[in-house]
Structures are given as C-alpha cells and as structure tokens.
Amino acid sequence: MSRAGGAGGPAREPGAPRESPGHRAGATADGPGGPGGLGGLGGLGGRAAAEGAPPAAVLFDRDDTLIVDVPYNGDPERVRLMPGARAAVRLLRARGIPVGVVSNQSGIGRGLLTEAEVREVNARVDALLGGPLDVWVHCPHVPEDGCACRKPAPGLVLEAARRLGVPADRCVVVGDIGADMGAARAAGARGVLVPTTRTLPAEVASAPAVCRDLLGAVRHVLGRPSAVRRPV
Numbered sequence: 001m002s003r004a005g006g007a008g009g010p011a012r013e014p015g016a017p018r019e020s021p022g023h024r025a026g027a028t029a030d031g032p033g034g035p036g037g038l039g040g041l042g043g044l045g046g047r048a049a050a051e052g053a054p055p056a057a058v059l060f061d062r063d064d065t066l067i068v069d070v071p072y073n074g075d076p077e078r079v080r081l082m083p084g085a086r087a088a089v090r091l092l093r094a095r096g097i098p099v100g101v102v103s104n105q106s107g108i109g110r111g112l113l114t115e116a117e118v119r120e121v122n123a124r125v126d127a128l129l130g131g132p133l134d135v136w137v138h139c140p141h142v143p144e145d146g147c148a149c150r151k152p153a154p155g156l157v158l159e160a161a162r163r164l165g166v167p168a169d170r171c172v173v174v175g176d177i178g179a180d181m182g183a184a185r186a187a188g189a190r191g192v193l194v195p196t197t198r199t200l201p202a203e204v205a206s207a208p209a210v211c212r213d214l215l216g217a218v219r220h221v222l223g224r225p226s227a228v229r230r231p232v
C-alpha cells in the first residue's frame with residue numbers, strides 16, 4: 001500500500017493517540033438553532049451532516065491532511081502544519097464544533113514507532129494548533145491484522161464520535177486519500193477529500209466532495225459557498 005511518490009516507503013499512515021481534555025465535548029451552542037447555528041435545521045436527529053446542517057464534529061486525518069506526512073515520524077521537531085490547518089481549526093473552534101483526529105499509525109505495529117513517540121508528535125500538533133484538539137484516535141495495527149479500526153474500516157471514526165458524545169452520522173471526516181473517505185462512509189459520516197499531489201486520481205474521482213485546502217473544506221461543511229465538488 002505504499003503510494004507512488006512516498007519518500008521511500010509506505011507514505012500513508014498518520015495518526016496517533018493522545019487523550020485530550022475534550023474541553024468542548026458535545027457540540028456547543030453557537031447561536032440560535034443549536035450547535036453551529038444555521039437555525040431551522042435543528043432536530044433532524046440522524047442522517048448525516050447533510051448539506052446545510054452543521055456537523056456535530058469534524059475529524060481530520062493527520063498525515064498529509066493536518067500535517068505534512070513524514071513517514072513513520074516519531075520526532076516532534078519535524079512536524080509541519082499543512083496549509084490552512086490553523087485557520088480551519090480556529091474556525092471550527094469559533095463555531096463551537098469539536099475537532100478530532102483519526103489516524104492510521106501502522107508504524108507502531110511494524111515496530112518503527114512507539115506509542116509514546118506518536119503521542120509526542122500529536123502533542124506537537126496540538127501545540128501548533130493553539131491547544132489540544134478534542135479527541136485523538138489512532139490505529140496501531142498493520143493491514144494484515146485485519147482490525148476494525150484501520151481506515152477504511154469505520155472503527156476510528158466510531159470511537160472518536162463515541163468519545164465526543166456525538167452521533168457518527170453527524171460527523172465529517174476530512175482526509176487526503178480514499179481510505180479516509182471509505183472510513184467516513186463506513187461509519188455513516190460525511191467525507192471531504194483534500195487531495196495532495198500524492199492522492200490518486202481515482203481517489204479524487206470517487207470522493208463525495210473535494211476541496212482544495214483545509215480552510216475550504218471547513219467552510220464547505222459549514223455551508224459556505226467556497227467549496228467545489230471537484231478539485232482544482
């Protein structure tokens with residue numbers, strides 16, 4: 001599953017643990033109409049963060065979505081945010097929408113990374129984003145384990161939603177590859193792809209929505225008009 005272009009190795013596999021305080025657990029009211037505002041749509045219990053309805057939470061993939069992918073990185077000093085990451089998270093926080101990370105970290109299962117290293121990297125991401133995100137969940141397994149959490153399986157999304165106390169089908173998953181979109185779909189969540197140069201054309205073509213950067217993706221899920229269905 002190594003992708004072309006990876007700096008020598010399976011380049012897709014971000015993620016990491018870290019329990020954050022969840023200071024914002026449960027969507028916070030953000031104006032009339034409940035979580036996120038956009039009044040009038042409250043009480044639709046269920047059926048996904050449909051167009052127009054604000055999400056109950058936004059779950060980002062980590063590597064090549066929130067931060068630049070450095071395969072199997074265990075060094076916090078090498079963490080670099082992706083374009084728009086800070087602004088995207090800031091906007092969600094301003095709207096009272098919980099923000100989490102769902103990340104495959106098979107480097108752990110491969111013996112190339114430790115849980116502690118992953119946590120250190122995640123802590124650096126939190127710091128660069130101005131404070132702890134609301135939930136971090138990662139899969140430490142290798143594909144051969146056949147676990148229920150490695151994306152595109154739904155386990156990470158379901159667990160993040162559970163910890164946040166929100167329905168998975170009201171969450172949005174933002175990621176850079178097809179496995180992220182697959183996990184969203186399998187969990188009943190809405191997927192938004194933010195491709196990089198390493199994203200496969202087929203993954204772009206099959207994505208439910210495509211935005212050019214993280215801020216665009218967040219604006220899109222908040223119902224703002226800056227999103228395109230197909231990439232640029």
Ligand SMILES: [Mg+2]
Binds near residue numbers: 014175176177
């Ligand atoms: Mg990724």
Ligand SMILES: [Zn+2]
Binds near residue numbers: 149
């Ligand atoms: Zn797993």
